[in-house]
Amino acid sequence: MExxxxxxxxxxxxxxxxxxxxxxxxFLTGLSxxxxxxxxxxxxxxxxPNRKSIFREGDNADAFYCVLSGYVRLYRLNREGREAxxxxxxxxxxxxxxxxxxxxxxxxxxxxxxxxxLAKFDMQAVRDLAEQEKDVAKAVMMSLSSHLQASMDCxxxxxxxxxxxxxxxxxxxxxxxxxxPAAIRLPFQKSxxxxxxxxxPEALSRAFSTLRKxxxxxxxxxxxxxxxxxxxxx
Amino acid sequence: MExxxxxxxxxxxxxxxxxxxxxxxxFLTGLSxxxxxxxxxxxxxxxxPNRKSIFREGDNADAFYCVLSGYVRLYRLNREGREAxxxxxxxxxxxxxxxxxxxxxxxxxxxxxxxxxLAKFDMQAVRDLAEQEKDVAKAVMMSLSSHLQASMDCxxxxxxxxxxxxxxxxxxxxxxxxxxPAAIRLPFQKSxxxxxxxxxPEALSRAFSTLRKxxxxxxxxxxxxxxxxxxxxx
DNA sequence: CGTTTCGTTGATGAGGTTCAAGACCAGTGG
DNA sequence: CCACTGGTCTTGAACCTCATCAACGAAACG
Numbered sequence: 001m002e003x004x005x006x007x008x009x010x011x012x013x014x015x016x017x018x019x020x021x022x023x024x025x026x027f028l029t030g031l032s033x034x035x036x037x038x039x040x041x042x043x044x045x046x047x048x049p050n051r052k053s054i055f056r057e058g059d060n061a062d063a064f065y066c067v068l069s070g071y072v073r074l075y076r077l078n079r080e081g082r083e084a085x086x087x088x089x090x091x092x093x094x095x096x097x098x099x100x101x102x103x104x105x106x107x108x109x110x111x112x113x114x115x116x117x118l119a120k121f122d123m124q125a126v127r128d129l130a131e132q133e134k135d136v137a138k139a140v141m142m143s144l145s146s147h148l149q150a151s152m153d154c155x156x157x158x159x160x161x162x163x164x165x166x167x168x169x170x171x172x173x174x175x176x177x178x179x180x181p182a183a184i185r186l187p188f189q190k191s192x193x194x195x196x197x198x199x200x201p202e203a204l205s206r207a208f209s210t211l212r213k214x215x216x217x218x219x220x221x222x223x224x225x226x227x228x229x230x231x232x233x234x
Numbered sequence: 235m236e237x238x239x240x241x242x243x244x245x246x247x248x249x250x251x252x253x254x255x256x257x258x259x260x261f262l263t264g265l266s267x268x269x270x271x272x273x274x275x276x277x278x279x280x281x282x283p284n285r286k287s288i289f290r291e292g293d294n295a296d297a298f299y300c301v302l303s304g305y306v307r308l309y310r311l312n313r314e315g316r317e318a319x320x321x322x323x324x325x326x327x328x329x330x331x332x333x334x335x336x337x338x339x340x341x342x343x344x345x346x347x348x349x350x351x352l353a354k355f356d357m358q359a360v361r362d363l364a365e366q367e368k369d370v371a372k373a374v375m376m377s378l379s380s381h382l383q384a385s386m387d388c389x390x391x392x393x394x395x396x397x398x399x400x401x402x403x404x405x406x407x408x409x410x411x412x413x414x415p416a417a418i419r420l421p422f423q424k425s426x427x428x429x430x431x432x433x434x435p436e437a438l439s440r441a442f443s444t445l446r447k448x449x450x451x452x453x454x455x456x457x458x459x460x461x462x463x464x465x466x467x468x
Numbered sequence: 469c470g471t472t473t474c475g476t477t478g479a480t481g482a483g484g485t486t487c488a489a490g491a492c493c494a495g496t497g498g
Numbered sequence: 499c500c501a502c503t504g505g506t507c508t509t510g511a512a513c514c515t516c517a518t519c520a521a522c523g524a525a526a527c528g
Contacts, residue, residue: 076390084393086386098386101372102379108386130375137371138335141364144378145336151385152320152332152342156310158392159318159432162483190507198393203484205508220493396515424475434517439476454525 014045018068018117021091025066026146027139035133042125047117054110054118061099061106063120067091070116071188073195076108085195087151088113090187094143100127113192158198163207166197168234171216171223179229186221248279252302252351259300260380261328261373269367276359281351288344288352295333295340297354301325304350305422307429310342319429321385322347324421328377334361347426392432397441400431402468405450405457413463420455 014022022028031039045068048054054065057076065072072089086108089095096106100123130137157166170193175182186193194204208218214234215226225231248256256262265273279302282288288299291310299306306323320342323329330340334357364371391400404427409416420427428438442452448468449460459465 074386076394078394082394084390086389098379098382100379101376102383107383108390131368131372134365134368134371137368137375138365140375141371141378142335144375144382145332145334148332148378148382148385149336149341151382151389152308154389155320155385155392155432156318156342158389160310160312160316198389200485201507202486202509206484209508435475436477436518437516440516443476 014068015117018045021068022066022119025092025094027066027094027097027143030139030142031135032133035129035135038129038133039121039126039136042122042129044120045117046120048112048115050112050114050116052112052116054112055096055106056109057106059106061096061104062123064094064096064099064123064126065110065121066094066119068117068119070112070114071192072116072118073111073113073192074108075111075195083109084198087154088188088192088196094147097121097140097143098147099123100130100140113188154198163197163199163203164210165234166199167204167207167211168214168216168231170197171225172228172232175225175228177228179227181224181226182228183222183224186223190221248302249351252279255302255325256300256353259326259328261300261331261377264373264376265369266367269363269369272363272367273355273360273370276356276363278354279351280354282346282349284346284348284350286346286350288346289330289340290343291340293340295330295338296357298328298330298333298357298360299344299355300328300353302351302353304346304348305426306350306352307345307347307426308342309345309429317343318432321388322422322426322430328381331374331377332381333357334364334374347422388432397431397433397437398444399468400433401438401441401445402448402450402465404431405459406462406466409459409462411462413461415458415460416462417456417458420457424455 028036028039054072055061055063067089069091071091072093072095073085074087074089074095075083075085077083087095095110099106126136126140130140157169161169171184174184190204191201194201197204199207208216211231211234214230216231217224217226262270262273288306289295289297301323303325305325306327306329307319308321308323308329309317309319311317321329329344333340360370360374364374391403395403405418408418424438425435428435431438433441442450445465445468448464450465451458451460
């Protein structure tokens with residue numbers, strides 16, 4: 001434990017906030033001390049400004065990442081250059097770890113959607129580590145499982161629900177679960193939320209205004225819900 | 235090796251065709267002899283008729299499956315009962331293995347889309363095995379990785395491409411890669427393909443007729459492509 | 469050979485995208 | 499204190515794609 005905090009204070013120069021996020025990652029909780037140390041020594045930390053590319057589709061996949069602060073967009077382009085978001089990664093999220101056992105090239109672009117700090121893990125080092133340490137392999141499996149389930153949710157959501165329904169789902173997923181009134185604050189720009197839900201920004205805006213008659217009011221990033229139960233009926 | 239074939243001929247009563255498929259599964263290739271034996275002993279084989287439910291959303295996830303012959307649909311329902319396919323599983327595909335480390339309940343329905351034979355793996359047994367045997371853990375990671383990548387492809391595909399483009403993609407993905415003429419045979423009904431691509435059957439039909447002017451002709455399950463290169467320009 | 473399922477085609481409408489214009493807001497500098 | 503600016507968000511209008519419904523033709527199947 002001494003070694004771990006030394007490491008993080010020393011060559012990795014983590015802020016205490018970033019360190020807390022890092023240790024709460026599903027990826028690192030549940031690791032034994034020795035695995036954790038080896039994991040951290042395969043890691044480096046970087047800070048990036050907004051709108052900065054992290055990697056591009058087709059690049060050699062030699063690292064995967066964990067978001068410590070800010071948000072990251074994973075997306076792909078079509079021939080005409082239109083982009084579609086595949087996933088929005090929040091603090092604590094890991095991305096591109098599917099490349100550990102899934103091919104040598106990234107299959108999509110990754111770009112910061114805010115000022116971001118990232119933990120970068122050397123792919124080959126973690127691959128080796130996962131072969132040796134069962135708890136690392138387990139962490140990988142848990143991460144992959146949850147991402148796979150989230151992706152399947154996303155496919156079903158896209159195919160089953162209209163824009164207002166997707167927005168309602170999003171709100172309900174981060175609301176206290178009871179039936180009364182509630183309020184949440186968006187953690188990022190609406191245009192980013194639109195992308196996450198597979199919508200154009202205009203469509204998100206219209207979805208919000210459709211939800212007004214269900215008791216949803218939006219001002220800036222604050223969303224107020226009159227009755228969570230009513231929203232669930234959408 | 236003796237033990238393995240004995241096992242498969244004996245209590246598992248596998249046809250030689252099914253056995254070949256089973257052994258070529260990404261899930262089982264690469265396993266050591268002892269892991270393979272233990273894996274097979276956590277497995278049973280079942281045959282099901284068309285349109286039969288394998289499990290339902292919300293059921294206790296106590297097994298995952300490998301398709302040996304036929305096709306399986308994974309789908310989810312919305313409130314009004316409309317169904318959306320999440321994945322179509324072909325012979326050799328594994329499904330629901332994301333439940334090994336991803337929650338105790340199935341998150342979607344699984345149903346046969348033809349007469350099907352399945353290998354059924356006891357979830358807890360494989361979970362235990364994955365904790366002990368590195369090659370099993372690796373097989374799980376590889377399977378999860380490839381499914382995650384396929385799911386992300388699907389999301390991007392849905393969000394970026396129109397119906398004719400999705401169909402063109404589908405055709406190109408199972409065509410010889412050069413530029414000349416080619417022909418493929420659909421392995422299943424068109425309505426199933428429509429679901430896989432996130433389309434209504436009518437939309438698939440119209441997409442095919444749109445592609446006629448690009449040199450694609452469809453008769454029954456046979457699709458002929460005049461020029462693969464031209465199709466790639468869609 | 470009838471019955472049933474599957475696939476195609478047409479007509480219509482809902483839901484989203486796109487483009488263009490304007491509202492709002494915070495920050496900047498006169 | 500106000501005008502200007504750049505970015506974000508909203509609103510309107512036109513268009514497009516696809517789902518839906520209904521009808522029909524074509525296979526598949528007993």
